[in-house]
Amino acid sequence: MSSTFDTIASIIAETCDIPRESIKPDSHAINDLGIDSLDFLDIAFAIDKAFGIKLPLEQWTQEVNDGKATTDQYFVLKNLSTRIDELVAAKGA
Amino acid sequence: MRLEYFQLIDRIVDLNLAGLTIRCEATVPTASTIFEGHFPGYPLMPGVLLIETMAQTSGWLVVAANRFERMPFLAAVKDAKLRTFVAPGQVLSISAELKHEGSGYAVTEASIAANGKSVCDATLTFSVVAFPNAEMNKRMRDAAANIGFPMGAPADG
Numbered sequence: 001m002s003s004t005f006d007t008i009a010s011i012i013a014e015t016c017d018i019p020r021e022s023i024k025p026d027s028h029a030i031n032d033l034g035i036d037s038l039d040f041l042d043i044a045f046a047i048d049k050a051f052g053i054k055l056p057l058e059q060w061t062q063e064v065n066d067g068k069a070t071t072d073q074y075f076v077l078k079n080l081s082t083r084i085d086e087l088v089a090a091k092g093a
Numbered sequence: 094m095r096l097e098y099f100q101l102i103d104r105i106v107d108l109n110l111a112g113l114t115i116r117c118e119a120t121v122p123t124a125s126t127i128f129e130g131h132f133p134g135y136p137l138m139p140g141v142l143l144i145e146t147m148a149q150t151s152g153w154l155v156v157a158a159n160r161f162e163r164m165p166f167l168a169a170v171k172d173a174k175l176r177t178f179v180a181p182g183q184v185l186s187i188s189a190e191l192k193h194e195g196s197g198y199a200v201t202e203a204s205i206a207a208n209g210k211s212v213c214d215a216t217l218t219f220s221v222v223a224f225p226n227a228e229m230n231k232r233m234r235d236a237a238a239n240i241g242f243p244m245g246a247p248a249d250g
Contacts, residue, residue, distance in 0.1 A: 038168060041198045041218055048195050057196040 004051075004081040011046040012077075015039065025078035030071060053087040094146075096125045101146040102187070104241045108157055113191035115154040117240070119146060123181045138179035143213050144170055147203035151189040151217050153242065155199045158191060161234060165199060165219035173215035183207050189217075197221055 005025055012029070013020040016039050029035045035043065044055045063069035073079055094101050103119040121138050128136035148167045155165040179185070189203040199221050204214035224230040238244055 041168060041195075041220070044195055044198065045193060045200055045218070048193060054196055057198075059196070061197075 004084050005077060007050055008043075008047065008077055008081060008084070011043055011050065015042045015046060023077065025076075025081070027077050028072065029075040029077065029080070031075075047084065051084055051088050053084065053091060055084075055087070094119045094122055096122060096127050096142060099145065099149075100236075101142065101149050102153070102240050105153060105243075106186075106241075108154070108243055110157060113154065113158065115150055115157070115189050117150045117153070117187045119185045119187065121179060121181050121183045121185065125181070128181060136181050138181075138183075140173075140175040140213070143175060143179065143205060144173055144215060146185065146187055147189065147205060147213070147215055148217055148219075150187040151191075151201035151203050151219070153237065153240075154189050154191055154201065155194075155219055155221060156233065156237070157242070158194060158199075159221065161230065161237075162223070163221050164224045164229070164233070165221045167217065168198070168220045169218035171216040171218070173213065175213045176211050177207075179207060179212055185212065192216075194221075 009023040060074045102117045107116045152165045186206045189201045193200040199219045205212040
């Protein structure tokens with residue numbers, strides 16, 4: 001997870017001009033880092049490219065809107081890292 | 094081109110869904126109310142409309158890739174470079190390549206050339222969503238047919 005988190009943190013720092021040291025595993029991308037939906041598209045693009053995956057943003061958004069998931073599950077960075085690791089593993093399976 | 098109606102693409106010359114590329118052509122009109130203000134005595138195609146022209150070209154490619162089931166809306170313009178002036182009457186060749194199709198968004202690289210010379214280029218991001226309503230979908234299909242969109246496989250297949 002740590003290397004996945006490091007990659008995500010570097011992407012966020014570069015994309016959103018946020019100091020790298022302020023990005024923690026427990027940071028919530030929206031609530032703590034103030035990343036809006038448009039900036040998150042840039043982040044998703046960079047993550048998709050870096051990991052060779054397709055973040056299922058629409059599915060996640062739908063699950064949050066339907067009350068089936070919380071934003072913490074997808075947008076707290078340690079959880080996002082876990083989701084990415086799962087997607088990478090599924091791709092290789 | 095009918096600038097006042099934002100109809101900026103005259104025809105689709107090539108649509109390659111295997112390579113995820115598109116090329117369109119458009120002729121800048123010799124007369125338009127827009128040229129009365131941009132600029133008085135020195136008419137030029139506005140740069141924002143050149144960017145919109147690249148966006149519309151990219152948009153047809155994204156529409157084709159999504160088989161008219163989803164609609165791209167321009168969300169971000171990056172690294173836009175307007176390299177030379179475009180005057181009334183010039184014929185533009187507009188190209189775009191779909192660089193990435195994510196979940197609910199797409200990224201293209203687009204460019205315009207005239208007389209073989211580069212006019213402008215940019216990286217464009219689109220939010221890609223379901224068509225807001227059936228009427229818009231129908232009008233988009235009608236517009237596509239009018240500019241030579243290959244309505245067979247990409248549109249209905």
